[in-house]
Amino acid sequence: MGDFLLELLKYLIGGGAPTAVILLIVFYCYPDQFQKWIGFFSRAFNYIWKSSEYFSIKNEVEGKLNTFASNLECHAGVPYSKIKIIWTSRNEEEKITLEDWETVIVTRDRRGRNKNFVHAAYFYTSNILLKPAKRFLSKHLQTSLDLFTTKKILELDNPQATEQFFGDYFVPHAGEHEEIFKYIQKFTNIDKLNLFFPILIQELFYLGKKVFLSRPNEQIIGEIKGLINYLEKWSNRPVGSRNVPEEFCGKYMKCSIKIVATAFSRQLNLVDSQARRLSKIFSQGYENIYVMGGAEKESKKFINDVVQKTLKTIPNLEKVRNKEFVVKIIKDGIRTKIQNYFVHIHNPCAVEHIVD
Amino acid sequence: MKEEERKSVKAVHERDLDKLLTSIGIKNDFDAGKILCKFCKKIITKENVYSFIPESGVVNVACDEPKCILEFNFYVAEKKKNEKG
Numbered sequence: 001m002g003d004f005l006l007e008l009l010k011y012l013i014g015g016g017a018p019t020a021v022i023l024l025i026v027f028y029c030y031p032d033q034f035q036k037w038i039g040f041f042s043r044a045f046n047y048i049w050k051s052s053e054y055f056s057i058k059n060e061v062e063g064k065l066n067t068f069a070s071n072l073e074c075h076a077g078v079p080y081s082k083i084k085i086i087w088t089s090r091n092e093e094e095k096i097t098l099e100d101w102e103t104v105i106v107t108r109d110r111r112g113r114n115k116n117f118v119h120a121a122y123f124y125t126s127n128i129l130l131k132p133a134k135r136f137l138s139k140h141l142q143t144s145l146d147l148f149t150t151k152k153i154l155e156l157d158n159p160q161a162t163e164q165f166f167g168d169y170f171v172p173h174a175g176e177h178e179e180i181f182k183y184i185q186k187f188t189n190i191d192k193l194n195l196f197f198p199i200l201i202q203e204l205f206y207l208g209k210k211v212f213l214s215r216p217n218e219q220i221i222g223e224i225k226g227l228i229n230y231l232e233k234w235s236n237r238p239v240g241s242r243n244v245p246e247e248f249c250g251k252y253m254k255c256s257i258k259i260v261a262t263a264f265s266r267q268l269n270l271v272d273s274q275a276r277r278l279s280k281i282f283s284q285g286y287e288n289i290y291v292m293g294g295a296e297k298e299s300k301k302f303i304n305d306v307v308q309k310t311l312k313t314i315p316n317l318e319k320v321r322n323k324e325f326v327v328k329i330i331k332d333g334i335r336t337k338i339q340n341y342f343v344h345i346h347n348p349c350a351v352e353h354i355v356d
Numbered sequence: 357m358k359e360e361e362r363k364s365v366k367a368v369h370e371r372d373l374d375k376l377l378t379s380i381g382i383k384n385d386f387d388a389g390k391i392l393c394k395f396c397k398k399i400i401t402k403e404n405v406y407s408f409i410p411e412s413g414v415v416n417v418a419c420d421e422p423k424c425i426l427e428f429n430f431y432v433a434e435k436k437k438n439e440k441g
Contacts, residue, residue: 057369066362082362087368089373101410102366103409106407107370122425122429126429146429169422173423173426
């Protein structure tokens with residue numbers, strides 16, 4: 001980050017100390033967002049000052065991609081790696097040495113701005129952001145995950161580049177391989193509720209950290225497909241339906257989604273019995289429980305009481321994340337936006353780091 | 357923000373390509389149209405070059421065809437995975 005500040009200060013010369021101080025405070029509080037906007041505004045200077053192009057490409061790309069990683073981290077509990085672009089061959093005196101697999105990406109001038117961003121976003125998604133989550137995925141599943149996640153980044157932060165991405169990558173590849181198309185359909189379904197896609201990535205991330213003594217086999221691939229189907233069913237579940245299993249119990253991944261704050265439970269204040277329900281699942285070796293419910297005051301308090309009670313019952317549990325956000329549930333056959341409350345509890349003792 | 361949370365990615369601006377090509381010793385071959393895309397075997401030019409991949413002393417090059425970029429990402433990921441065992 002030192003390099004960025006130095007570049008920024010150079011860039012601000014002549015702007016006056018108060019401006020610099022204000023910008024530094026904003027930068028301190030919202031580093032990725034700040035970088036994204038600096039990249040955006042500095043583009044205007046590209047027309048008159050060629051060197052500013054390095055500054056604007058770097059900050060726009062880093063800022064947008066790192067903001068996405070922060071948002072994803074906020075929705076799930078896993079810290080995602082961010083990106084730092086290092087220019088090479090810019091200075092005459094630079095001695096260039098490339099290590100094996102140390103790839104160098106080519107960027108274009110301002111006319112290729114969308115292309116730069118699409119390439120960088122795809123590279124980042126595939127090689128940095130999702131890398132730990134993809135260790136055991138099949139080639140088509142990896143490509144599907146890369147394509148879908150890059151699409152989400154672009155839609156969020158660079159709608160102008162989305163069209164290019166769809167034309168160049170998404171449509172040709174999703175159309176070319178039936179399996180890729182099928183997975184993208186599933187991810188789209190999973191993402192409809194606005195909650196389960198980060199959970200999917202998070203579960204794959206946990207799986208990617210495990211060490212397998214024997215070579216990962218078809219069973220893992222099958223289990224990953226099972227997890228995808230499980231989350232898809234949850235995402236398509238109408239409110240009140242009991243037809244979707246609460247647990248996903250695989251050999252390598254065990255997680256559960258629990259709705260604890262039903263009107264019935266709240267009215268009878270069944271905190272103890274709901275906490276017992278969660279504790280029972282953890283005692284069966286489950287690694288993660290995702291607790292969901294309405295975000296209204298009474299429901300949120302009930303969920304927090306249940307979670308606290310569970311944490312007290314099993315001391316090693318870890319509350320990874322609690323968050324309020326908008327989900328799109330299915331009510332009376334129609335997707336409806338509501339404010340939701342979500343708590344992720346992780347059981348580190350249940351994790352088998354080395355799998356036979 | 358912790359610096360170690362950021363993964364470095366090397367990038368070269370198209371206006372600095374000549375310098376990079378000279379440093380890695382492929383400038384003459386590149387200008388003569390002898391450098392081909394590792395994946396589709398198309399001739400690499402300044403207009404279609406996407407990435408350089410150093411591999412056991414040789415620098416492979418990928419073009420910016422989306423199909424090749426997808427192959428490139430998969431290839432690099434697999435190689436890195438295999439290297440780590």
